[in-house]
Amino acid sequence: MKQKRSTGVTAFARGVLVLVGVTLASPVSAQVDLAGLWRPLARNQDGSGMDGDLAGLPLNEAGRQRALSWVPENFEVAELVCRPHSFDYSIEAGPSQLRWVPEVEDSTQRIVAFHGRLSMREQESDIWLDNRPRPSDQVRYSWSGFSLGEFEGNTLVQTTTHLKENYLRRWGPMRSDRATVRTRWKRIGNYLRATVIIYDPIYMDAPYLRTSLFWVNDPNLVLPPYPCEEATGTVVEPGTVPHSLPGKSFLPAHDPNMTDAFGTPYEPRLGGVETMYPEYIAKMKTLPRPKTVMGEGDRGQ
Amino acid sequence: MSGTSRYWSVVALATCALLMFIAESVHTQNAPWAWAPPIHTIARGKVEVVPVRGNVHMLVGAGGNITIHAGNDGVIAVDAGAADMTEQVWAAIQTISRRPLRYIINTSDREDYSGGNEALALKGSTIPFRPAEDARVSDGMRGIQKASIISYLTAFERMSAPTGKVAPRAEGAWPDNTYSTPQKKLPFNEESIVIMHVPSTTDGHSIVYFRTSDVISVGDLVDMTGYPRIDIQAGGTADTVLEGLNRLIELTVPNRKSEAGTLVIPGRGRLVDQPEVVYYQQMVAIVRDRVKDMIGRGMTLEQIKAARPSRDYDLRYGTNTGPWTTSMFIDAVYAGLAKNPGGELR
Numbered sequence: 001m002k003q004k005r006s007t008g009v010t011a012f013a014r015g016v017l018v019l020v021g022v023t024l025a026s027p028v029s030a031q032v033d034l035a036g037l038w039r040p041l042a043r044n045q046d047g048s049g050m051d052g053d054l055a056g057l058p059l060n061e062a063g064r065q066r067a068l069s070w071v072p073e074n075f076e077v078a079e080l081v082c083r084p085h086s087f088d089y090s091i092e093a094g095p096s097q098l099r100w101v102p103e104v105e106d107s108t109q110r111i112v113a114f115h116g117r118l119s120m121r122e123q124e125s126d127i128w129l130d131n132r133p134r135p136s137d138q139v140r141y142s143w144s145g146f147s148l149g150e151f152e153g154n155t156l157v158q159t160t161t162h163l164k165e166n167y168l169r170r171w172g173p174m175r176s177d178r179a180t181v182r183t184r185w186k187r188i189g190n191y192l193r194a195t196v197i198i199y200d201p202i203y204m205d206a207p208y209l210r211t212s213l214f215w216v217n218d219p220n221l222v223l224p225p226y227p228c229e230e231a232t233g234t235v236v237e238p239g240t241v242p243h244s245l246p247g248k249s250f251l252p253a254h255d256p257n258m259t260d261a262f263g264t265p266y267e268p269r270l271g272g273v274e275t276m277y278p279e280y281i282a283k284m285k286t287l288p289r290p291k292t293v294m295g296e297g298d299r300g301q
Numbered sequence: 302m303s304g305t306s307r308y309w310s311v312v313a314l315a316t317c318a319l320l321m322f323i324a325e326s327v328h329t330q331n332a333p334w335a336w337a338p339p340i341h342t343i344a345r346g347k348v349e350v351v352p353v354r355g356n357v358h359m360l361v362g363a364g365g366n367i368t369i370h371a372g373n374d375g376v377i378a379v380d381a382g383a384a385d386m387t388e389q390v391w392a393a394i395q396t397i398s399r400r401p402l403r404y405i406i407n408t409s410d411r412e413d414y415s416g417g418n419e420a421l422a423l424k425g426s427t428i429p430f431r432p433a434e435d436a437r438v439s440d441g442m443r444g445i446q447k448a449s450i451i452s453y454l455t456a457f458e459r460m461s462a463p464t465g466k467v468a469p470r471a472e473g474a475w476p477d478n479t480y481s482t483p484q485k486k487l488p489f490n491e492e493s494i495v496i497m498h499v500p501s502t503t504d505g506h507s508i509v510y511f512r513t514s515d516v517i518s519v520g521d522l523v524d525m526t527g528y529p530r531i532d533i534q535a536g537g538t539a540d541t542v543l544e545g546l547n548r549l550i551e552l553t554v555p556n557r558k559s560e561a562g563t564l565v566i567p568g569r570g571r572l573v574d575q576p577e578v579v580y581y582q583q584m585v586a587i588v589r590d591r592v593k594d595m596i597g598r599g600m601t602l603e604q605i606k607a608a609r610p611s612r613d614y615d616l617r618y619g620t621n622t623g624p625w626t627t628s629m630f631i632d633a634v635y636a637g638l639a640k641n642p643g644g645e646l647r
Contacts, residue, residue: 245591
């Protein structure tokens with residue numbers, strides 16, 4: 001009996017060693033390879049869909065005022081016609097194919113960077129995993145910014161600074177050039193989840209968080225180019241700045257008397273931290289519903 | 302437990318302990334970052350060199366930004382920084398080039414940009430027509446042990462004074478090489494340099510276009526740290542700033558994906574390109590239009606300020622302290638519109 005127990009303990013100890021060996025065979029700070037072509041899973045943007053709707057955005061007073069002054073002609077300013085979506089917006093906003101290419105250090109075979117490209121307006125992002133110093137605050141900022149990455153378990157955490165100001169939605173709300181964007185990339189089998197958290201001390205009262213899912217690793221995916229050149233025949237005269245004066249916005253979501261097919265009240269369409277949370281739905285039910293329902297043709301993007 | 306079992310158990314426990322130690326070490330290395338990672342900023346009182354492109358560098362921290370173009374012909378400085386920063390500026394220039402400083406180009410007469418004129422010019426020398434030891438020529442044809450200072454005529458007039466009057470600035474700080482035409486061309490260091498008169502925050506403002514390098518140094522026409530410092534007394538208004546910004550936008554050509562290409566060195570703050578100049582122009586135009594609308598509705602300056610027409614930009618560009626506050630900016634916008642009440646909104 002004693003002999004059998006001793007054999008059992010030995011077998012258990014050997015089993016632990018085998019498990020440890022298997023564990024050690026993988027890198028301790030497991031690098032997960034995101035390489036490949038990823039097809040996005042389409043999702044709706046937040047809000048009602050009314051042009052100008054700011055619901056779900058944690059905008060502060062400045063962010064709201066900025067958004068309320070926006071007019072569609074802003075996108076017709078010749079110099080802004082080729083302005084790309086930012087990487088974080090493209091992840092959320094629609095059918096944006098994604099490609100990650102790893103850069104491998106020859107001597108160690110460790111991934112030192114991922115180079116990403118989104119087909120939506122050809123945005124690119126380099127995530128450096130070598131902990132290189134961030135550039136000074138005096139260098140030129142870019143649409144994709146500067147990103148460092150590190151793995152937390154099997155999640156790649158990308159932290160981006162040096163971003164040019166750009167839009168959160170294509171009807172006015174902006175993310176400032178003081179924002180930091182943290183994106184958590186997690187591969188789940190053939191799925192890739194991107195959780196984007198935007199911290200903006202200029203236009204937000206709280207971090208704004210969005211999660212998008214890339215559907216499947218598809219080796220046959222095509223990333224088309226997006227050629228663009230400055231427009232010269234837009235409706236906006238060169239040198240002019242189209243905008244709405246305070247209280248004069250004509251966007252449907254900014255009209256207190258107008259609503260959508262769901263009867264969305266006016267107040268939530270102005271955004272704010274409260275409107276991000278499900279609990280706000282109960283409050284929305286107590287708010288007055290505008291009487292004029294906009295037509296289908298008035299519906300936004 | 303047999304000796305063999307005890308042996309394997311000890312080995313297994315030791316291995317587990319080692320693994321836990323490694324795991325803990327890795328966890329420590331991968332500690333989450335703060336939400337806003339530290340980014341290097343220029344320390345107060347220090348001058349730092351920011352490479353821009355090719356022969357062009359930007360010096361930051363000496364008051365207004367200074368642009369340095371260095372090559373075989375020597376060094377050109379666009380602006381000279383504040384008077385008390387000359388030694389730091391000169392030390393920074395020396396890290397870029399040991400060639401002589403030949404020119405200082407003032408974008409305006411403001412102290413933050415031209416305060417170092419006198420002391421910095423004395424560090425350099427003009428290109429001589431003849432060697433100093435050549436006795437056959439007059440003094441004027443020999444090299445002068447002082448860099449030449451270029452500005453638009455109005456900037457010179459604001460630093461100097463007619464005979465018998467007290468000049469705001471010492472004579473050594475005055476530009477000795479002025480222009481009063483729309484532009485002055487200056488080939489130097491195999492670079493095509495165009496100095497352009499672009500009235501904006503003052504009526505004597507110049508911008509300097511390094512055409513070969515595709516870099517434009519614009520002085521305080523663009524200030525990435527704050528609202529434009531409009532000097533009403535010196536002929537600046539929100540409208541002249543907007544005209545200057547529109548001129549600058551016309552000159553800039555971004556690369557594919559709407560960025561980089563022509564680089565713009567602002568009077569303060571970081572290096573920018575066309576889209577950020579457009580954002581800055583839009584900010585100025587929107588605030589100007591709101592103030593104009595409020596004037597049209599009969600509001601007083603105090604009422605306009607209380608309505609905060611720049612509220613969406615104040616956290617980014619505004620301040621309530623220092624030499625140029627949000628309130629002073631609104632004062633200047635208002636005063637400029639009062640000077641030109643019939644001006645068209647653009």
